Amino acid sequence: MPxxxxxxxxxxxxxxxxxxxxxxxxxxxxxxxxxxxSSQLWQKVRQAPEFFRNxxxxxxxxxxxxVDIDFVGLVRAMRxxxxxxxxxxxxxxxxxxxxxxxxxxxxxxxxxxELPPPASAPKPKAAPPPAEVHTKIVEQPVRSGQRIYxxxxxxxxxxxxxxxxxxxxxxxxxxxxxxxxxxxAGVQGNLGCRIFCHDLQxxxxxxxxxYKISENIDDSLRGVPVQIYLQDQSLVIQxx
Amino acid sequence: xxxxxxxxxxxxxxxxxxxxAAMAMGLALKGHRTAVIDFDVGLRNLDLIMGCERRVxxxxxxxxxxxxxxxxxxxxxxxxxxxxxxxxSQTRDKESxxxxxxxxxxxxxxxxxEFIVCDSPAGIERGATLAMYYADDAIVVTNPEVSSVxxxxxxxxxxxxxxxxxxxxxxPIKEYLLLxxxxxxxxxxxxxxxxxxxxxxxxxxxxxxxxxxxAVLNASNSGVPVILDEKSDAGQAFSDVVRRYLGEHVTHRFxxxxxxxxxxxxxxx
Numbered sequence: 001m002p003x004x005x006x007x008x009x010x011x012x013x014x015x016x017x018x019x020x021x022x023x024x025x026x027x028x029x030x031x032x033x034x035x036x037x038s039s040q041l042w043q044k045v046r047q048a049p050e051f052f053r054n055x056x057x058x059x060x061x062x063x064x065x066x067v068d069i070d071f072v073g074l075v076r077a078m079r080x081x082x083x084x085x086x087x088x089x090x091x092x093x094x095x096x097x098x099x100x101x102x103x104x105x106x107x108x109x110x111x112x113x114e115l116p117p118p119a120s121a122p123k124p125k126a127a128p129p130p131a132e133v134h135t136k137i138v139e140q141p142v143r144s145g146q147r148i149y150x151x152x153x154x155x156x157x158x159x160x161x162x163x164x165x166x167x168x169x170x171x172x173x174x175x176x177x178x179x180x181x182x183x184x185a186g187v188q189g190n191l192g193c194r195i196f197c198h199d200l201q202x203x204x205x206x207x208x209x210x211y212k213i214s215e216n217i218d219d220s221l222r223g224v225p226v227q228i229y230l231q232d233q234s235l236v237i238q239x240x
Numbered sequence: 241x242x243x244x245x246x247x248x249x250x251x252x253x254x255x256x257x258x259x260x261a262a263m264a265m266g267l268a269l270k271g272h273r274t275a276v277i278d279f280d281v282g283l284r285n286l287d288l289i290m291g292c293e294r295r296v297x298x299x300x301x302x303x304x305x306x307x308x309x310x311x312x313x314x315x316x317x318x319x320x321x322x323x324x325x326x327x328x329s330q331t332r333d334k335e336s337x338x339x340x341x342x343x344x345x346x347x348x349x350x351x352x353x354e355f356i357v358c359d360s361p362a363g364i365e366r367g368a369t370l371a372m373y374y375a376d377d378a379i380v381v382t383n384p385e386v387s388s389v390x391x392x393x394x395x396x397x398x399x400x401x402x403x404x405x406x407x408x409x410x411x412p413i414k415e416y417l418l419l420x421x422x423x424x425x426x427x428x429x430x431x432x433x434x435x436x437x438x439x440x441x442x443x444x445x446x447x448x449x450x451x452x453x454x455a456v457l458n459a460s461n462s463g464v465p466v467i468l469d470e471k472s473d474a475g476q477a478f479s480d481v482v483r484r485y486l487g488e489h490v491t492h493r494f495x496x497x498x499x500x501x502x503x504x505x506x507x508x509x
Contacts, residue, residue: 140400140412141396141443143393143396143397143398143400144390144394144396144397145364145394145397145398146397160443162397162441163390163441164394178440180441
């Protein structure tokens with residue numbers, strides 16, 4: 001063991017190079033007047049000296065495309081404020097060369113800067129807003145002649161559904177009272193939907209268009225809590 | 241502000257007008273200034289049940305159309321000075337009623353009265369929907385048989401969705417169940433739905449049970465609200481209903497079969 005230990009010691013890596021994402025504060029340059037930049041930078045840094053002390057910072061010149069910028073002056077101004085400028089991004093080819101040659105700034109390629117603005121615009125769309133819940137909860141009895149339809153979601157009825165009432169949902173249906181009316185789940189054809197009810201006395205139950213009328217519901221399943229789902233194209237009513 | 245009570249059912253012939261007359265008379269006898277309005281334009285009956293048919297000069301539609309004042313049309317009851325009747329027009333139809341017109345009459349009545357009882361016509365059309373539109377309370381009159389229960393359920397749905405209170409998102413109409421023409425004997429024989437059966441289907445607060453009674457027909461024919469027949473079972477049952485409506489705790493009666501005495505059994509009492 002010791003041998004292998006010393007042997008392995010010889011091969012201990014001095015470093016590793018890995019691709020990693022580092023978060024950096026970015027100074028987005030909006031002016032080429034370095035004196036102006038410098039004075040504002042001072043004010044800014046004075047507000048939170050601890051936060052900015054020896055802070056590495058990238059420079060974004062995206063909004064100053066193809067303008068001559070005094071990179072040496074900028075780097076000096078930043079260092080004077082205790083900041084460590086580490087690189088440049090968003091610059092044109094000519095600007096990048098000037099920064100590398102005169103101010104020793106590296107050029108950082110930020111993916112988003114290489115994309116034209118229209119392409120970066122859809123980004124918020126990619127992250128959808130918090131999932132909207134379409135579940136509708138009905139607390140009052142659903143009376144004869146009333147119809148309730150929930151588009152794109154589930155329906156929960158806390159009370160009874162009377163004979164002659166009709167409840168429909170694109171999603172699942174839950175009835176915590178007695179279900180005497182009609183219940184149609186998955187009306188847009190979603191065959192995975194189910195109906196749950198506390199007391200089944202329904203006139204008709206349907207999932208994705210596959211239905212069963214009262215006459216065809218087994219007496220042993222009437223008046224008891226059940227779930228109804230579709231299996232091999234046929235409705236299954238199961239006691240729960 | 242007056243409390244507006246609609247007496248409704250969906251189905252016809254279940255006892256709405258009998259109930260309206262009895263409720264109105266009962267509330268008035270308790271000392272509350274009460275008006276009762278017949279919404280059954282074209283099929284007016286309330287005046288007959290109230291026994292004031294020979295005193296009708298102007299009617300509800302006249303008032304709505306501005307052809308008479310409210311005071312000209314209101315008929316004061318001869319038996320109770322707190323009770324006033326606003327009869328329906330027999331020569332018009334329900335199209336004469338408008339939401340605004342009805343609203344205006346009820347608003348004017350509200351200034352003078354404590355209770356306004358609206359006797360709804362059968363059905364779920366204009367007359368019935370207008371009778372319940374402004375209501376605060378609804379008495380749903382139901383007979384213990386399936387079609388009446390179904391129609392009452394339908395009416396409850398309309399109360400919950402098409403009333404002014406529902407449309408304006410206010411506190412919903414208070415709904416009460418009144419079971420009429422109840423015969424405990426027939427329930428026992430399984431020929432009639434029981435109170436529990438009806439309650440199970442409608443799940444409503446039970447205001448009372450009015451037994452099937454000869455007194456009701458007699459009262460209607462003689463133009464005397466049955467509540468004034470204090471000896472009759474139906475009259476007593478309606479008195480109970482009024483007391484319950486006013487918040488008193490009164491035990492339900494007339495639900496179970498009465499035990500007959502040996503003589504009653506022998507002579508078919």
